[in-house]
Amino acid sequence: MNVEINHLTKSFGGVRAIDDVSLAFPSGSLSAIIGPNGAGKTTFFNLISGAFIADSGEVLLDREDILQLSKTERMRRGIGRAFQVASCFPTMTVRANLMAAVTAHAGRWASLSHRFPSPGMRERADDVMEFVGLTDVADVEANILSHGDQKLLDIALALALEPKVLLLDEPTAGMGPDERWRMIERVRALWERRKLTLIFIEHDMDIVFKVASSIRVLCYGKVLAEGTPDQIRNNQAVIDAYLGAEENAT
Numbered sequence: 001m002n003v004e005i006n007h008l009t010k011s012f013g014g015v016r017a018i019d020d021v022s023l024a025f026p027s028g029s030l031s032a033i034i035g036p037n038g039a040g041k042t043t044f045f046n047l048i049s050g051a052f053i054a055d056s057g058e059v060l061l062d063r064e065d066i067l068q069l070s071k072t073e074r075m076r077r078g079i080g081r082a083f084q085v086a087s088c089f090p091t092m093t094v095r096a097n098l099m100a101a102v103t104a105h106a107g108r109w110a111s112l113s114h115r116f117p118s119p120g121m122r123e124r125a126d127d128v129m130e131f132v133g134l135t136d137v138a139d140v141e142a143n144i145l146s147h148g149d150q151k152l153l154d155i156a157l158a159l160a161l162e163p164k165v166l167l168l169d170e171p172t173a174g175m176g177p178d179e180r181w182r183m184i185e186r187v188r189a190l191w192e193r194r195k196l197t198l199i200f201i202e203h204d205m206d207i208v209f210k211v212a213s214s215i216r217v218l219c220y221g222k223v224l225a226e227g228t229p230d231q232i233r234n235n236q237a238v239i240d241a242y243l244g245a246e247e248n249a250t
């Protein structure tokens with residue numbers, strides 16, 4: 001599914017968090033959004049998913065403007081989102097969480113209150129679980145999962161809704177180096193197998209340069225640069241505003 005953003009703007013009081021941003025994400029592309037703290041990255045996601053209402057601009061999904069649609073309607077159109085903070089039922093097991101998501105997506109809220117789930121729901125929950133690599137912890141309560149597994153559960157919950165566009169906000173945040181690479185390999189495999197339009201926000205530049213085919217740089221709510229990893233690595237404005245600062249900080 002194609003995502004095209006035109007002249008998107010959102011202010012909070014005097015702060016222009018997103019300032020006349022136009023970006024296109026072709027169907028099936030894998031893109032990273034980078035930029036300094038406060039650049040507007042999460043706000044940008046919130047405007048696509050419908051968590052925030054834009055002041056002006058367009059969000060086109062396969063050329064249909066969805067800016068006036070609610071969060072739920074956008075989800076139905078195929079926009080999925082995993083959050084920095086896990087958004088599951090903490091005292092339910094991994095499998096139960098996924099079955100709830102799959103059942104809700106199938107429009108069978110009523111069957112959530114029944115002891116026995118509808119046929120096929122368990123299989124679909126198990127498929128998603130296997131896909132992200134959570135089968136070993138199927139019967140573990142969500143709140144005692146490792147940090148990495150909680151993030152995988154979050155992604156799995158988004159996948160249970162069968163999105164065509166997936167927004168991942170810092171999928172590797174708070175992870176150690178090994179866990180980070182494992183997570184990003186899974187994200188990449190997910191993108192390859194599901195043919196999703198995947199957009200992720202990431203601070204770790206090694207990961208961004210290795211994984212993304214296209215990178216967009218936001219700075220003070222504006223698009224500072226966009227291009228391939230090589231173009232971004234060598235872009236002087238990006239080095240000055242972001243990469244130089246990152247290197248000095250490490």
Ligand SMILES: Nc1ncnc2c1ncn2[C@@H]1O[C@H](COP(=O)(O)OP(=O)(O)OP(=O)(O)O)[C@@H](O)[C@H]1O
Nearest residue numbers: 012015016017035036037038039040041042043044
């Ligand atoms: N709900 C809100 N109310 C008021 N101001 C907000 C709100 N959300 C974001 N902002 C402001 O908008 C600007 C952009 O914030 P945003 O969180 O989108 O940046 P970011 O690039 O995601 O930052 P980080 O890398 O630190 O997560 C900041 O100045 C922030 O303070």
